[in-house]
Amino acid sequence: MTYASFTNLPASTKLQAHSFDDGRAIAGGVGWSRLTALLVVAAGTEFLLVAGAAYFAAVLYHRVVLLESPDSARYILESLLISTLELLVSTGLRQYSRILTQPRHVFLWSGASAVLLVFSFFVSAIFVLKASGDYSRATVIVQAGSVLVTVLCTRAIWFSVLQPAIASGLIDARRVILIGDPGHCLQFSARANATGIRTIRSFDFPRARAASLVPAHPDAGQAPPDVRQLVANCRPFRVDDVVILISESDCGSALALAAALSDLPVDVHVVLVGSIDLMAVSRSTQFGNMVTMRIFQSPLTPFSRAIKRGVDIAVASVGLVLTSILFVIVPIAIKLESRGPVFFRQTRHGYNNEPIRVLKFRSMTVMEEGDNFRPATRHDPRVTRVGRLLRRTNVDELPQLFNVLLGNMSIVGPRPHATSQNESFNALISSFSRRHNVKPGITGWAQVNGYRGNVDTLEKMQRRVEHDLYYIDNWSVLLDFKIMVMTFFSKKAYWNAY
Known part of the structure; x- marks a missing residue:
């Protein structure tokens, strides 16, 4: 690594320091945090x-x-x-x-x-x-x-x-120095502060003039004075990290500056300004004989899918045995109150956005789907008396245990929406279709947190999607069992059940 990128700095260049600390800049930097x-x-x-x-x-x-x-x-x-x-x-x-x-x-x-x-x-x-x-x-x-x-x-x-x-802010997780444009440093500091990362100081980035046209410096092994001064300025603070905020044109200079900062006993990071959100979801990974930046990955590995499928089959089988009496009582009650079929089949979007036929006990006097679908509302006249009880207790969803055994649904996952709802919200909410990167579930993280029922506003659907994406990004067998337990015992799981 050479320092040619810094050899063209004007002699009068001064390193500007900007304070972020609240009197704790040095305190806490000695010994353990x-x-x-x-x-x-x-x-x-x-x-x-x-x-x-x-x-x-x-x-x-x-x-x-x-x-x-x-x-x-x-x-x-x-x-x-x-x-x-x-x-x-x-x-x-x-x-x-x-x-x-x-x-x-x-x-x-x-x-x-x-x-x-x-x-x-x-x-x-x-x-x-x-x-x-x-x-x-x-x-x-x-x-x-x-x-x-x-x-x-x-x-x-x-x-x-x-x-x-x-x-x-009672505890500082890490203490950092930022190097870059003051405005960018302020933005980065505000975002890092939310996770306990405290910015102690920031310094302006030492920019070179036409660095790409300058030949390698004869004394390339020695950093220029201003860079050595920057390293010296950082040393007394004894921070955990130094973060260099750069634009695309600063990449070459950033590598040279990072090499100079390696003299400090800290972690040195380089962040491309404007790409923080992208970097937040990316990971460096080995791809053949290359290293790539993986932005997104399949939420479940083949092994995880096999484990989840095994749990689905076991829980669905036990559930059908334990609730078998309801498959006798509920059809009789439905038939005694209103004419029509016992079961209601509706087309919804499943895994990978593929259409599936979801099975439910009929709880309304109508069986709407497609463009004619209208979600149930409070005191909806279409809901029968038996249907209202079934919906409040979630018993109307029991036939979906057969969907689980068939493999087009899971016990836990994002609830499948009617196709017309999906088409409406997909154009309004970013990453809406990412809900379908796993199989839809009979119950889900959004439902046990109170986000179920009619979504008559964009904000309600956004909250539901946020919870669904949290579940996808943080899936584990323990989380699935937690959601199953909350489905029965959490009050929020019964909100908006009408």
């Missing part, structure tokens, strides 16, 4: 609690189940080994620091994965060391269960404490 200290405390707390949980679980198992009193020193070394392995696995996988970037369920799932890995190591260790003779399988299982609960509870508490503190 407050967040780092809290993460160390979190790790230490988890270590002690895991050791205690493993020890007392084993002792209580012997006293309560086996009705014997083990020696008080027994299981101490094993419990410390378990907690040490848990600490090493969690720190090795950088799980504690990811509390800043991961949603709660992903953070907790990583903790559960760590426990599984720890006990795999632990069982292997006691087997290799021939220490498993008097260590029963039941004791290992009890310890694993208690450690799992302890880790999940501890991390849930720390997440609930740290995330609001970071968002409110």
